[in-house]
Amino acid sequence: MNPSGGWVWHWHAWRHQHAWQESVLQLGQWLEETPTSSKELLLIGASAGWMMPSAWLQRFEKVTTFDIDIFAAPLFRRRHGPALQASGTQLRCHTSDALTHLQTVLRAHRRAAVLFDNVLGQVRFHHPTVDEASQRIETITKALRGRSWGSIHDAYSGKVVPSPRPRPLPSRLKTLQTPHHVSDSARMASPDFAEFGKQLQPQGEWLDHLTANVFPEGTPVHHIAWPYSRAYCHWLQAGWVAA
Helix, strand or coil: CCCCCCCCHHHHHHCCCCCCHHHHHHHHHHHCCCCCCCCCCECCCCCCCCCCCCHHHHHCCEEEEECCCHHHHHHHHHHHHHHHHHCCCCCEEEEEHHHCCCCHHHHCCCCCCCECCCCCCHHHHHHCCHHHHHHHHHHHCCCCCCCCEEEEEEEEEEECCCCCCCCCCCCCCCCCCCCCCCCCHHEEEHHHHHHHHHHEEEEEEEECCCCCCCCCCHHHHHHEEEEECCCCEEEEEEECCCC
């Protein structure tokens, strides 16, 4: 079973669409602000595009998706295909591991903007040790030098105080200068992170998804709460790196 996808994930995403509306709205607002003029989008880890607005995808002439999940491509076409067809956007979906063959994929799409859609935070689940996962993420980001690219990924996730209804999400925060290669404990101790985390009502120790150093220093980073369920929340980071 794919540890970060599969039919269980798609069923959960379908069932929680209403509860995720605020997170999807914030992600959509961030995407509209992404500074890219590329006419082609390379979407890695696309899944079914559950949290991806069709309107943003329609700004491109060509969208190419990659995901290892066998359900991702048909569901992505079902969710976004009609809108992209209406805008004349060419859509091609691939069921393959773009991360393992990243250099080849990038060479095949030299002019495309690249977006990692909630995939870099899952790398740790596909490697036996934390060190291997961290090195893999570093290798991926190094391969993108000179490209226009962005990522939406988990920074941390964990239990929260259970809520009988969808909880109000904290305001979106924007860190204009992101220190690079600082410890996770230092990041969590920063005022912005502390205030954001406090609003999520965390319980116990949260999981570190090893994505603290994904973006180069100075990258504007948005922090977005994603209520995965009423008792578990993900802390998403979204950033875009200009070519």
